[in-house]
Amino acid sequence: MAFSVFILFLFCDTPYIQAITSSREAYEKTGNVIWEGHTKEKIVAITFDDGPHPSYTPQILDILAKYNAKATFFVSGNKVKSNPGILMREIKEGHEIANHTYHHYYNKNMTAELLSSELDQTDKVIWDIAKYKPSLYRPVGGLHNDIIINTAVKKGYKVILWSWHQDPQDWKRPAPNKISTHIINSLRAGDIILLHDWSDRPQTVKALETTLDYLYKNGYECVTVSDLIFRSNVSIPGFFRTFPVE
DSSP states (O other): OHHHHHHHHHHHTSSBOOOOOOOHHHHHHHTSEESOOOOSSSEEEEEEESOOOTTHHHHHHHHHHHTTOOEEEEEOHHHHHHOHHHHHHHHHTTOEEEEOOSSOOOOTTBOHHHHHHHHHHHHHHHHHHHOOOOOEEOOGGGOOOHHHHHHHHHTTOEEEOOOTTOOOOGGGOOOHHHHHHHHHHTOOTTOEEEEEOSSSOHHHHHHHHHHHHHHHHTTOEEOOHHHHHHHTTOOOOOTTOOSSOO
């Protein structure tokens, strides 16, 4: 008996646990997890993960400004701390800031306590710099389960993933035309498009110019994720509803 109790305490001390992952349909029914908007209006949301980067994010902001496009930046707290001026520029130019954890841990089985700490640290550094409180959160790598989603929702976040057909995998550093072609050929109204603004991203910067040129010549508007949700037919029942879903 004593041995069993010791094993239980040892297991509970670990920062990672196994958790259930519900279906996309179940998550979407709550209105707390969004993959894309549902609209016939020609609007899309371009999102950037992991930054801000001292070189590539300003280049991205220049291109967005050229086309009067708005984006959502899912920022990592430790990158924000190193690049406060870029965060301020993102906000000043009308873009949305969202939480992408502090240390960018890539692990589906983190505990609620660890995720809470990561979200709080990122919120704090953003607030200290800009007096801005994010309302959206994207799990690192899109990895999610009931614990991750419930934790985020209880802390007041809506969980944002992306349209499954709109991941051009720019993190693999394909040629710029492959990134833009993927986005353009897959384009649908209401898309949430996944891109990245951290690490070596010249391909993403070049692809963005081509993509925005196409979007605006074809009557699309680039909006923030929150604007996309507001303008879409996304069902939003009780915001704090958690799992399991009945």
